[in-house]
Amino acid sequence: MAKGLPIDLSSCQAIGLLGTACLALGGETAGALPVEEFIAPSTDQAALGLVGVYFGVVLLIAAWTLLGRLVRGPEPPTVRSLMLVLVVWAAPLLLAPPLFSRDVYSYLAQGAMVDAHMDVYTQGPDLLGGPLAAEVAPMWQQTGAPYGPVFLAVASGLSGLTRGQIPAGLFGLRLVALLGVALMAAALPRLARHSGADPAAALWLGALNPLVLLHLVAGAHNDAIMLGLLGVGLVAALGRWPVLGAVLVTLAALVKAPAVLGLAAVVVLQIRAGRGPARAVLTTAGAAAVTTVGVTALTGTGYGWIRALKTPVSPQNWALTSLLGRATASVLTKAGSGLAPLAVPAWHLLGIVLTVLAIAFIWLRRPRLSPLYALGLSLAVVVVLGPAIRPWYALWALFLIAAAAPSTSVRHRLAAVTGVVALLALPSGAPAGTGELVLAVSGGVLAVVVLWQVNQAARTPLRESTV
Numbered sequence: 001m002a003k004g005l006p007i008d009l010s011s012c013q014a015i016g017l018l019g020t021a022c023l024a025l026g027g028e029t030a031g032a033l034p035v036e037e038f039i040a041p042s043t044d045q046a047a048l049g050l051v052g053v054y055f056g057v058v059l060l061i062a063a064w065t066l067l068g069r070l071v072r073g074p075e076p077p078t079v080r081s082l083m084l085v086l087v088v089w090a091a092p093l094l095l096a097p098p099l100f101s102r103d104v105y106s107y108l109a110q111g112a113m114v115d116a117h118m119d120v121y122t123q124g125p126d127l128l129g130g131p132l133a134a135e136v137a138p139m140w141q142q143t144g145a146p147y148g149p150v151f152l153a154v155a156s157g158l159s160g161l162t163r164g165q166i167p168a169g170l171f172g173l174r175l176v177a178l179l180g181v182a183l184m185a186a187a188l189p190r191l192a193r194h195s196g197a198d199p200a201a202a203l204w205l206g207a208l209n210p211l212v213l214l215h216l217v218a219g220a221h222n223d224a225i226m227l228g229l230l231g232v233g234l235v236a237a238l239g240r241w242p243v244l245g246a247v248l249v250t251l252a253a254l255v256k257a258p259a260v261l262g263l264a265a266v267v268v269l270q271i272r273a274g275r276g277p278a279r280a281v282l283t284t285a286g287a288a289a290v291t292t293v294g295v296t297a298l299t300g301t302g303y304g305w306i307r308a309l310k311t312p313v314s315p316q317n318w319a320l321t322s323l324l325g326r327a328t329a330s331v332l333t334k335a336g337s338g339l340a341p342l343a344v345p346a347w348h349l350l351g352i353v354l355t356v357l358a359i360a361f362i363w364l365r366r367p368r369l370s371p372l373y374a375l376g377l378s379l380a381v382v383v384v385l386g387p388a389i390r391p392w393y394a395l396w397a398l399f400l401i402a403a404a405a406p407s408t409s410v411r412h413r414l415a416a417v418t419g420v421v422a423l424l425a426l427p428s429g430a431p432a433g434t435g436e437l438v439l440a441v442s443g444g445v446l447a448v449v450v451l452w453q454v455n456q457a458a459r460t461p462l463r464e465s466t467v
Helices: 009-030 044-071 079-093 103-115 130-134 149-162 166-195 199-206 210-217 223-238 242-253 257-272 277-299 304-310 320-334 340-365 371-385 391-404 408-421 434-459
Strands: none
Touching: 009 044, 009 079, 044 079, 044 199, 044 210, 044 408, 044 434, 079 166, 079 199, 079 210, 103 130, 103 149, 103 166, 130 166, 149 166, 149 223, 149 277, 166 199, 166 210, 166 223, 166 371, 166 391, 199 391, 199 408, 210 223, 210 391, 210 408, 223 242, 223 257, 223 391, 242 257, 242 277, 257 277, 257 340, 257 371, 320 340, 320 371, 340 371, 371 391, 391 408
């Protein structure tokens, strides 16, 4: 009987490795390159690189999908073997240029500003000047940093170590991101066991999925260290160290603010462990307050990050409330109304109100939900109704839902969404033009054709040659 392409751990590992290798090679001409190395998208080099990147993205998605079948099969791979797959897939991206976003250059510039004792919350990188500031996108040149003191301290430390050298800084930030991914991978099995879920399935969805590799590793986003700290903080709160858990979750929130919702999970976990509600709230709030004050005093950056959370979003951001705001503004403009400029802010405000109400409903009206699952749903609400959205924001919710989803159907739907979202950004981080879209689709289609041909070859029985 004809057989298809054999699915085993080695095959999945090899296909994914080829995918990330193509990503790294294509990124050398089509990635978010430094200004001095920029290659115009119209050149043959950039076109070939873009095709190569999307060829690699589709291979990676295919490898991850096949690995998911193994995880759900009769003899699933162990957690240790999945960790090895993650290391192998991530390896080619270690020295690759930044991909899918230029945010990493903003991180470097903001770290240099802190190192130079500039107020990074009221001033943008244009005040810094020089090569680092030149790498930051024009929209963000005069925008304060929306990140907390923990991440800015890390970025400042790297600035001091690398002395403003861009390649060394990029490598340092990627190592920080890899540390965050490692903490995520370490936390997921423990969180899954607490929730009664399969640790291997949680690791597959929460740490091995393409969004982690494309955006947290290749893009070196600080969301990696936020989620890593959040994960280990929740693991600590599951055990006998709720205060340590609150400290770690607070540190995560001092990287990026959405992680502060993790404190609610720390409180609920204590209550379910038998601690009184008042004591749980006071202990968690006290630990969070002391950590915030202590870290802020040590870093010397102040509390301006709270005000900087109002950082403007891109005019073309495709968040739901931004889309509705622009559509409303267009209608009002055509109607000759002077209220058009208020449309986007009004929708953003409505999104914030709905977010607060939805989170309150999740925690107060659904008390039987797992605290980890409730936290994942809450972060999903923040992403969907927030004023700005990026592909990697989906990982805020995905990380926790992977470990705590009450059914496999939820994980299957999230996996399908992951595969689609992984295709939504160009490797340069720039908006997509028609030409770039054609090249990206061509690269993806080429990967599908190659995989189909390999599968067909495997299905064709070997014929013995006759002499």
